[in-house]
Amino acid sequence: MKKGQFILSVLVANHAGVLTRISGLFSRRNFNIDSLNVAVTEDPLFSRMTIIARGDEAVQEQITKQLDKLHDVKKIELLTPEKTVLREHLLLKIKVTKKTRGEIVESVNIFRGRVVDFNLDSLTVEVTGESDKLDAFIKFVSQFGILEMCRAGALAVKRGAMADDSDK
Amino acid sequence: MKATGTKVIIETLIEQGCDTVFGYPGGAVLNIYDELYRNSDKIHHVISAHEQGAAHAADAYARVTGKAGVVIATSGPGATNLVTGIANAYLDSSPIVAITGNVALPLLGKDSFQEVDITGITMPITKHNYIVKDVNELADVIREAFKIAQSGRPGPVLIDVPKDVQTAVCDFENKKPEKMERICSVTEKQLEQVAKLISESERPYIYCGGGVVISQAGEEIEKLAAKIDSPIGFSMMGLSAVSADNPYWLGMTGMHGRYASTKANSEADLIIAAGVRFSDRATGNKSRYTQYAKVVHIDIDPAEIDKNISAYFGLIGDVKTVLTKLLAKLEKKTHTQWMDKIQQMRIQEGIQFVKDGVMHPKDIIEKVMEYTDENTIVATDVGQHQMWVAQYYRFKKPRTYLTSGGLGTMGFGMGAAIGGCFASGCKKTVLFTGDGSFGMNLNEMATAVSNNLPLVILIFNNGVLGMVRQWQNTFYDQRYSQTTLNRKTDFVKLAEAFGATGFRVMDIKMLKEALDTAFKTQGPVVIDCSISQDEKVLPMIPPGGSIDNIITR
Structure with a gap:
């Protein structure tokens, strides 16, 4: 987590336009959003959004309260980084030559990534982890030449067995 | 029973207690208007000259009655013409339900004739909005829309209904409307803490906003003031909440507030703010605003606490409920020194006011007050005249004052006066406007005349855009860029052309004569009052x- 960043886990109604409502609220209220991830939950009536936003405590409070006013927002949780499992997903297409291939594959292994596409002159790898880990990986392999990068926003769940007591 | 989408719309409106709607027909709402035609004995539809006027009328109707105002418009331009009206209602927390038609489902997204994404457009200016794609959901969506519009902090809700959903058939059963409950999440401990804070205060100031009007908590505010011996100041939206005859009344505070009210606000050691949102126009410099004062902020919207001013205590809940609970915890207090000081401020305020020989806006307002009573609905437009009304008109009863606060919408007045007049049961209604604002939506004169509405429209005519000119005078070295209108519009002839009566008055004597006639006339009367441009x-x-x-000065 970078300075001033915080994680919101937002349970929302799963229908058209909800993403626009949420992202629109952020831009309208002049809030910063660093990443947003959304997909349907085990209950098809609801989606869960994981939002990484930035701002001081006052901003954090305003974002939470303003989100809470939206009719489609069912539950908001502010997750503390220490008690949260946070994962980002990276797909990276890297330029390879016969000479560099070995070193790249080795670095993928060190970062516990996987090669998902293999060509003569390129490799596509996936790496999962916290933001810093992915940053470090990208920094390392950038020397070989990055052809394409695709990085998903963070997913987050609270640690421990306590289930999400959402008020569905 | 089986019902078409349009039948569902009309039946649900009736079920929700709606008997008046404002709107304008068009291609995508032909079916709704066909159903309205058949139900004209149950729902009175008022056609405006432009959808914006209808939206303002619905907004004003809501402000006067406390019930959601309803406006209907067709797709495309009909819907976009509502936008200013919806934004206005949003900023002033006024409950309106806007129903728009849209092109049929298969044509959606194809840039079809008169198609716009009105739910997308109005997302940031509604509490919530819907596009209904399945007729089976329509009735419950409308019910939910009314609930959202009227509950908590009220606001506008829009429902977009594609044309083929209007004609589709579904099962329909009437339901009773849900009862609105007063929300209050305040704990005993919080109340005790606030009561302690109040009892320790030597210079309290009650700051009363639109939320007090909405919550009908004027009586509780008066009780509070009497109990703790505290002056009451107002945001513009809160002005009518307490009668100007109350001994603790100081009037509006803020940028153009009355001197004593603003001065007391800035010298208080405790500001008890109820139903306000601390707009920049009300607070000015925020750190200076709370330099000496702790703030107790009572509001139904949790997001308002600490948004603009950080509160020492935030009490979340319906203002009336919170105040009732708080009053029970308070002891009688007197603040002789503070109230003496307030009296000095009032005297100072009186000395400051100077006027020249010509007809001063204050004179016009005071003359009009001789003709109106405490129940008269008074609407304004936006600009200098609006501020003068806020400063000098002595409102006595809540929900009698219609003005565009948050959005500051020039052109609000005509639609608002029409909506307010209908809401009052077509009683004499006054509109104060300026030549600039009136010029924006004077087309609604046609609506007023068609309905023979008893409107008395006073145009404060200075031939300039007075408020902007005032800023140019004060902050832009008198460079009057595009504010000197000097239009040749003859408002008397204009009134007559619309089928209304018109007067031009140059002094108070002429004004009196015009008002004598105006208050006896049945239909709308325009009084063009000449005032100094400076x-x-x-x-x-x-x-x-x-x-x-x-x-x-």
């Missing part, structure tokens, strides 16, 4: 300033 709204605190920078 008349300023005073006092004035420059934007971002404070009481220390107040301009009094």
Whole structure:
């Protein structure tokens, strides 16, 4: 987590336009959003959004309260980084030559990534982890030449067995 | 029973207690209007000259009655013409339900004739909005829309209904409307803490906003003031909440607030703010605003607490409920020194006011007050005249004052006066407007005349865009860029062309004669009042300033 960043886990109604409502609220209220991830939950009536936003405590409070006013927002949780499992997903297409291939594959292994596409002159790898880990990986392999990068926003769940007591 | 989408719409509106709607027909709402035609005995539809006027009328109707106002418009331009009206209602927390038609489902997204994404457009200016794609959901969506519009902090809701959903058939059963409950999440401990804070205060100031009007908590505010011996100041939206005859009344505070109210606000050691949102126009410099004062902020919207001003205590809940609970915890207090000081401020305020020989706006307002009573609905447009009304008109009852606060919509007045007049049961209604604002939506004169509405429209005519000119005078070295209108519009002839009566008055004697006739006339009357173009709204605190920078003459 970078300075001033915080994680919101937002349970929302799963229908058209909800993403626009949420992202629109952020831009309208002049809030910063660093990443947003959304997909349907085990209950098809609801989606869960994981939002990484930035701002001081006052901003954090305003974002939470303003989100809470939206009719489609069912539950908001502010997750503390220490008690949260946070994962980002990276797909990276890297330029390879016969000479560099070995070193790249080795670095993928060190970062516990996987090669998902293999060509003569390129490799596509996936790496999962916290933001810093992915940053470090990208920094390392950038020397070989990055052809394409695709990085998903963070997913987050609270640690421990306590289930999400959402008020569905 | 089986019902078409349009039948569902009309039946649900009736079920929700709606008997008046404002709107304008068009291609995508032909079916709704066909159903309205058949139900004209149950729902009175008022056609405006332009959808914006209808939206303002619905907004005003809501402000007067406390029930959601309903406006109907067709797709495309009909829907976009509502936008200013919806934004206006949103900023002033006014419950309206806007129903728009849209092109049929298969045509959606194809840039079809008169198609716009009105739910997308109105997302940031509605509490919630819907596009209904399945007729089976329509009835419950409308019910939910009314609930959202009227509950908690009220606001506008829009429902977009594609044309083929209007004609589709579904099962329909009437349901009773849900009862609105007063929300209050305040704990005993919080109340005790606040009561302690109040009892320790030596210079309390009650700051009363639109939320007090909405919550009908004027009585509780008066009780509070009497119990703790505290003056009451108002945001513009809160002005009518307590009668101007109340001994603790100081009137509006803020940029163009009355001197004593703004001064007391800045010298208080405790501000008990109820149903306000601390707009920049009300606070000016925020750190100076709370330099000496702790703030107790009572509001139904949790997001308002600490949004603009950080509160020492935030009490979340319906203002009336919170105040009732709080009153039970308070002991009787007197603040002789503070109230003496307030009295000095009032005297100072009286001395500051100077006027020249010509007809001053204050004179016009005071003359009109001789003809109106405490129940008269008074609407304004936006600009200098609006501030003068806020400063000098002595409102006695809540829900009698219709003005565009948050959005500051020039052109609000005509639609608002029409909506307010209908809501009052077509009683004599007064509109104060300016030549600039009136020019924006004077087309609604046609609506007023068609309905023979008893409107008395006073145009404060200075031939300029007075408020902007005042800023140009004060902050832009008198470079009057595009504010000197000097239009040749003859408002008397204009009134007559619409089928109304018109007067032009140059002094108070002429005004009296015109008002004598106007208040006896059944239909709308326009009184074009000539005022000086250099008349300023005073006092004035420059934007971002404070009481220390107040301009009094």
